[in-house]
Amino acid sequence: MKIVNVALKENSYRIVIGQHILPRLGQALKGLxxxxxxxxxxxxxxxxxxxxxxxxxxxxxxxxxxxxxxxDGEQSKSVKTAFSLIERIACYDCGRQSFIVAFGGGVIGDLAGYVAAVYKRGVPYIQVPTTFLAQIDSAIGGKTAIDLVAGKNLVGAFYQPRIVWSDVAVLATLDKRQMRNGLAEAVKYGMIADSKLFTDIARHYQELIERRLGVLESVVIQCSRIKTAIVTKDERETQGIRTILNFGHTVGHAIEAAGDYRRYHHGEAVALGMRVAAAISYQRGMLGNKDLDALNRLLSDIGLPQKIKGLSVADIIAVMRHDKKFKGGKNRFVLAQKIGQVKIVTEIPPSVIRYAIHRYMD
Ligand SMILES: NC(=O)c1ccc[n+]([C@@H]2O[C@H](COP(=O)([O-])OP(=O)(O)OC[C@H]3O[C@@H](n4cnc5c(N)ncnc54)[C@H](O)[C@@H]3O)[C@@H](O)[C@H]2O)c1
Ligand SMILES: [Zn+2]
Incomplete structure (x- = not known):
C-alpha cells in the first residue's frame, strides 16, 4: 500500500493505492x-x-x-440524472450524517463529486475509482462536472475529496478496451513528465492489459504522483500549469466530439491527438524522429487507434474552431520536445495542423 499526499492550502488529503485494499477502506475512514x-x-x-x-x-x-x-455511460453526467439523484439523496438523508462515495469510473466520479459539491452547499465525499483512467486521472485534482446539451463538463466545481482509495484489484473486471483507453493517459504522463514511466509502459504494456497487479500498482502510483504534483501547483487551474495535462487533448477532444462521443472513447481520441501533436512537434523541429517513432509504436503496440476513421479533416477542424482555446485564430498546443518534456506553443499555422491531422487520416 502506497500513499501519495495531495498537499493543498486547505483540504489536503491522501491518495491510497494498493492491491486488494477495498476491504480496508472502512477502517481508514474511521479516522477521517x-x-x-x-x-x-x-x-x-x-x-x-x-x-x-x-x-x-x-x-x-x-x-x-x-x-x-x-x-452507465456519459449520459449520466446530465442535469436530469444529477438532480434526480440529489432529490433521492435528500429524501433519504433526513437527520443523517451523510457523506458521498463516488464508486465507479470517471463518469461516476465527476457526477458524484458534483452532487457532493452542490448538495447542501457541499457535503464530504470520497473517491473510490474503479477504472484505470479514473485511478490515474479523473479521481485526482478535484474537478467535478456534469454536461449540458451545449457541451461536455460545462457545469461543475472544484471540490476536493477527503480521500482517494485506488484498489488496482478492482480493475480485474474491467474490459480490455477500457484498459487500453486508460493506458493512453498513462502514456501521456510519460510524454509530459517522465521518460522512465514511458519506458516502463513500453516494457510492460502487455502485463498491464492483462491486469498484472504488481505493474498496475506501480503505474498507478507513478501517474498519481505526476498528476498530483501538477494539480497541487495549480489547484484551480488559474496559473496555466495544468495546461500540460492537455497534451494530445486539443485534437483529441475535437476527434471525440466530431465522432459524437460514440465513435471513439476518450483515451482512443487522445491517442490520435498525441500522434498529431507529436507530428506537429516533429515538423517544427522540436521533436526527434526517434522519439516520434517510439510514441507511435507504443500507442500501436497497446492497440490504440493508428488512423482516424469515419471523420474528415474538415469535421475535426470545424470542432476545433468552436473550441474556446482557438478564438481569434490564436490556438495553443502542448508540443513535445522529447519523451518526458513538453512545451506550450501558441499560434501554430492552420496549414500545419491540417497537414498533421491529414497524416493520420484513414
Ligand atoms: N475530473 C477530471 O479531472 C476528469 C479527467 C479525465 C476524465 N474525466 C471524465 O471521466 C469520464 C470517463 O471516465 P472512464 O473512462 O472511467 O469511463 P466510465 O466512467 O464511463 O467507465 C467506463 C465503463 O467501465 C465500467 N466500469 C467501471 N469500473 C468497472 C470495473 N471495475 N469493472 C467492470 N466495469 C467497470 C463502467 O460501468 C462503464 O461502463 C468522462 O466523463 C470524462 O469527462 C474527468
Ligand atoms: Zn484525458
Whole structure:
C-alpha cells in the first residue's frame, strides 16, 4: 500500500493505492471524521462486481450504507440524472450524517463529486475509482462536472475529496478496451513528465492489459504522483500549469466530439491527438524522429487507434474552431520536445495542423 499526499492550502488529503485494499477502506475512514452514513453513488455493473466488498468493509466499521445507482455511460453526467439523484439523496438523508462515495469510473466520479459539491452547499465525499483512467486521472485534482446539451463538463466545481482509495484489484473486471483507453493517459504522463514511466509502459504494456497487479500498482502510483504534483501547483487551474495535462487533448477532444462521443472513447481520441501533436512537434523541429517513432509504436503496440476513421479533416477542424482555446485564430498546443518534456506553443499555422491531422487520416 502506497500513499501519495495531495498537499493543498486547505483540504489536503491522501491518495491510497494498493492491491486488494477495498476491504480496508472502512477502517481508514474511521479516522477521517467524515460522518456515519455512506451514500454510495455507483452503477449496477460496478455494484454487482464490487459492491458487496465495499459495503461490508464500511458496515464492519460502523457505517450505514445506502446505494444509489445511476445508468452507465456519459449520459449520466446530465442535469436530469444529477438532480434526480440529489432529490433521492435528500429524501433519504433526513437527520443523517451523510457523506458521498463516488464508486465507479470517471463518469461516476465527476457526477458524484458534483452532487457532493452542490448538495447542501457541499457535503464530504470520497473517491473510490474503479477504472484505470479514473485511478490515474479523473479521481485526482478535484474537478467535478456534469454536461449540458451545449457541451461536455460545462457545469461543475472544484471540490476536493477527503480521500482517494485506488484498489488496482478492482480493475480485474474491467474490459480490455477500457484498459487500453486508460493506458493512453498513462502514456501521456510519460510524454509530459517522465521518460522512465514511458519506458516502463513500453516494457510492460502487455502485463498491464492483462491486469498484472504488481505493474498496475506501480503505474498507478507513478501517474498519481505526476498528476498530483501538477494539480497541487495549480489547484484551480488559474496559473496555466495544468495546461500540460492537455497534451494530445486539443485534437483529441475535437476527434471525440466530431465522432459524437460514440465513435471513439476518450483515451482512443487522445491517442490520435498525441500522434498529431507529436507530428506537429516533429515538423517544427522540436521533436526527434526517434522519439516520434517510439510514441507511435507504443500507442500501436497497446492497440490504440493508428488512423482516424469515419471523420474528415474538415469535421475535426470545424470542432476545433468552436473550441474556446482557438478564438481569434490564436490556438495553443502542448508540443513535445522529447519523451518526458513538453512545451506550450501558441499560434501554430492552420496549414500545419491540417497537414498533421491529414497524416493520420484513414
Ligand atoms: N475530473 C477530471 O479531472 C476528469 C479527467 C479525465 C476524465 N474525466 C471524465 O471521466 C469520464 C470517463 O471516465 P472512464 O473512462 O472511467 O469511463 P466510465 O466512467 O464511463 O467507465 C467506463 C465503463 O467501465 C465500467 N466500469 C467501471 N469500473 C468497472 C470495473 N471495475 N469493472 C467492470 N466495469 C467497470 C463502467 O460501468 C462503464 O461502463 C468522462 O466523463 C470524462 O469527462 C474527468
Ligand atoms: Zn484525458
Amino acid at each position: 471524521n467524515i460522518g456515519r452514513d455512506a451514500l454510495i453513488i455507483t452503477s449496477r455493473v460496478i455494484r454487482r462486481h464490487h459492491g458487496a466488498a465495499l459495503a461490508s468493509s464500511l458496515k464492519e466499521n460502523g457505517f450505514c450504507v445506502k446505494f444509489f445507482e445511476v445508468p
